[in-house]
Amino acid sequence: MDDFYREVIIDRYKNPQFRGTLDPHDISFQDDNPLCGDHIQVDLRLGADGRVAEATFDGHGCAISQASADLLMESVIGKSLNDIKQLTRDDILQLLGIDLGPVRLKCALLSLKVLKAGVYGLKAASDDLVD
Amino acid sequence: MTASNPMSAINIPFDIEHIRADFPVLNREVRPGLPLVYLDSTASSQKPEAVIEAMNGFYRCCNANIHRGVHTLAEEATAAYEGARARVARFINAPSARQVIFTRNATEAINLVAYAWGRANLSAGDVVILTEMEHHANLVPWHILATEKNIRLEFIPVNEAGLLDLDEYRRLLTLGPKLVSFTHMSNVLGTITPAEEIIRQAKAVGAVTLVDGAQSVPHFAVNVQSLGCDFLAFSSHKMCGPTGIGVLYGGKEILEAMPPFMGGGDMIKSVHLRSFTPNALPYKFEAGTPAIAEAVGLGAAVDYLSRIGMDAIAAHEQAMIAYALERLEEVPGVKVYGPSAQHKGGVAAFSLAGVHPHDIAQILDEGGVAVRAGHHCAQPLHEKLGIPATARASFYLYNTPAEVDKLIEGLYRVKKVFS
Numbered sequence: 001m002d003d004f005y006r007e008v009i010i011d012r013y014k015n016p017q018f019r020g021t022l023d024p025h026d027i028s029f030q031d032d033n034p035l036c037g038d039h040i041q042v043d044l045r046l047g048a049d050g051r052v053a054e055a056t057f058d059g060h061g062c063a064i065s066q067a068s069a070d071l072l073m074e075s076v077i078g079k080s081l082n083d084i085k086q087l088t089r090d091d092i093l094q095l096l097g098i099d100l101g102p103v104r105l106k107c108a109l110l111s112l113k114v115l116k117a118g119v120y121g122l123k124a125a126s127d128d129l130v131d
Numbered sequence: 132m133t134a135s136n137p138m139s140a141i142n143i144p145f146d147i148e149h150i151r152a153d154f155p156v157l158n159r160e161v162r163p164g165l166p167l168v169y170l171d172s173t174a175s176s177q178k179p180e181a182v183i184e185a186m187n188g189f190y191r192c193c194n195a196n197i198h199r200g201v202h203t204l205a206e207e208a209t210a211a212y213e214g215a216r217a218r219v220a221r222f223i224n225a226p227s228a229r230q231v232i233f234t235r236n237a238t239e240a241i242n243l244v245a246y247a248w249g250r251a252n253l254s255a256g257d258v259v260i261l262t263e264m265e266h267h268a269n270l271v272p273w274h275i276l277a278t279e280k281n282i283r284l285e286f287i288p289v290n291e292a293g294l295l296d297l298d299e300y301r302r303l304l305t306l307g308p309k310l311v312s313f314t315h316m317s318n319v320l321g322t323i324t325p326a327e328e329i330i331r332q333a334k335a336v337g338a339v340t341l342v343d344g345a346q347s348v349p350h351f352a353v354n355v356q357s358l359g360c361d362f363l364a365f366s367s368h369k370m371c372g373p374t375g376i377g378v379l380y381g382g383k384e385i386l387e388a389m390p391p392f393m394g395g396g397d398m399i400k401s402v403h404l405r406s407f408t409p410n411a412l413p414y415k416f417e418a419g420t421p422a423i424a425e426a427v428g429l430g431a432a433v434d435y436l437s438r439i440g441m442d443a444i445a446a447h448e449q450a451m452i453a454y455a456l457e458r459l460e461e462v463p464g465v466k467v468y469g470p471s472a473q474h475k476g477g478v479a480a481f482s483l484a485g486v487h488p489h490d491i492a493q494i495l496d497e498g499g500v501a502v503r504a505g506h507h508c509a510q511p512l513h514e515k516l517g518i519p520a521t522a523r524a525s526f527y528l529y530n531t532p533a534e535v536d537k538l539i540e541g542l543y544r545v546k547k548v549f550s
């Protein structure tokens with residue numbers, strides 16, 4: 001049952017590879033999960049080809065939210081903004097390698113929601129982005 | 132006190148196995164082989180057979196809309212609904228059942244006061260005193276009114292010990308508040324507030340008082356006449372009753388002087404095309420078809436709690452929290468928030484160094500232990516504590532010391548996963 005906390009999740013939570021902020025950046029966005037007070041900020045820097053050259057996240061939250069943010073940042077490097085717009089909840093679940101109930105799904109999807117809201121240039125993040 | 136034989140170390144004032152047998156859900160396994168350890172009664176309690184059966188029985192035998200009808204079922208349904216009101220009135224020692232208004236929950240009861248009494252009686256610059264440890268239910272209605280009416284909100288601070296700062300309260304009273312609205316027991320810190328004292332001092336300066344009894348009424352005897360409050364709000368689902376129904380108790384004169392809250396059927400005496408006359412208490416505040424079966428369930432819950440005795444329940448929870456605090460403090464990295472056991476009810480909000488409360492709750496659930504994680508609808512209090520969230524274990528009449536031991540075992544598992 002402790003499979004939920006797969007090694008990769010605990011490892012990314014304790015030793016994130018993409019934690020930080022980028023200044024200057026091309027895209028930056030942040031949002032909270034009001035349920036648990038989780039907070040995530042995502043910064044992106046784009047290369048000359050318009051693809052993501054650097055990606056970081058910052059903030060605080062549970063292992064699921066932090067590990068999924070770290071894995072997501074890793075996965076978007078080299079992607080175009082259009083590729084990012086196509087990302088779905090299934091991509092996150094695949095990165096985490098676990099199945100999640102409705103409450104924890106919100107934690108896992110917070111970083112994707114923040115990332116997509118930034119890429120779309122929205123004023124506010126919406127759950128529609130990750131449905 | 133030893134962990135190996137806690138049952139002998141704490142004094143349980145009733146036959147706990149008998150009580151547990153009254154609650155069907157406590158028999159279930161969360162997953163095969165994993166019995167449920169339910170430590171989340173502060174959010175919502177479990178329901179005894181007697182309550183479930185009372186509601187079933189109502190639907191099977193005498194379901195009909197209440198009042199006005201003259202057929203047998205309507206008469207029986209009305210008697211059942213009004214009988215529940217009378218039971219609730221006795222339970223809190225209200226002078227009259229007419230002073231017991233059924234709402235959807237404690238939240239709606241507080242909103243009723245804010246909208247009906249507050250709108251009619253508060254104006255720009257008026258002071259309302261709340262506390263820093265309120266549930267959002269006793270904050271946001273006043274925020275809304277503050278925006279609408281420009282009233283001024285003041286807060287009794289929570290001190291380091293998790294208690295209200297009564298010196299600061301006395302200072303705030305010199306501002307001449309119109310209302311003092313406060314929780315009888317914090318759903319995070321577990322702090323039981325000195326309600327009688329707070330009310331006595333509020334009355335001395337002419338303020339109206341509202342007690343949020345969502346956590347007190349389920350857990351110890353609350354007597355509105357000895358409290359002397361103008362209003363008391365609470366929810367059925369936290370006291371062994373169903374969801375969907377709550378109570379506002381109010382003083383007779385203040386309720387009579389208040390304008391209605393919602394308009395519609397039942398709350399009127401007469402209606403004309405361009406006017407209406409409100410009904411008498413309590414119907415004036417009960418617009419539309421109420422939660423009838425739920426009232427019946429709440430009545431059964433009150434009977435159930437009374438039969439066991441609120442003093443015995445309080446004594447049991449006192450023993451449980453003392454034992455839980457002792458065991459929690461043994462676990463390295465655990466920090467419990469709130470006062471010592473003698474000032475609190477059966478609630479332990481805690482953190483574990485390096486682990487987010489969500490992860491604590493998730494791993495505990497893997498061992499069948501249900502606790503809650505988050506800010507528990509008390510975000511300002513968590514801001515004051517300087518943490519975004521806590522994990523919270525809470526106890527009710529059906530919990531055992533052995534369940535505390537399961538919680539502690541679970542916390543050691545959490546530590547191992549995150550080691």
Ligand SMILES: Cc1ncc(COP(=O)(O)O)c(C=O)c1O
Nearest residue numbers: 236237238266268318343345366
């Ligand atoms: C102290 C306190 N007040 C009010 C409420 C609101 O209760 P309800 O959601 O049933 O309206 C709660 C519930 O958690 C509470 O603990």
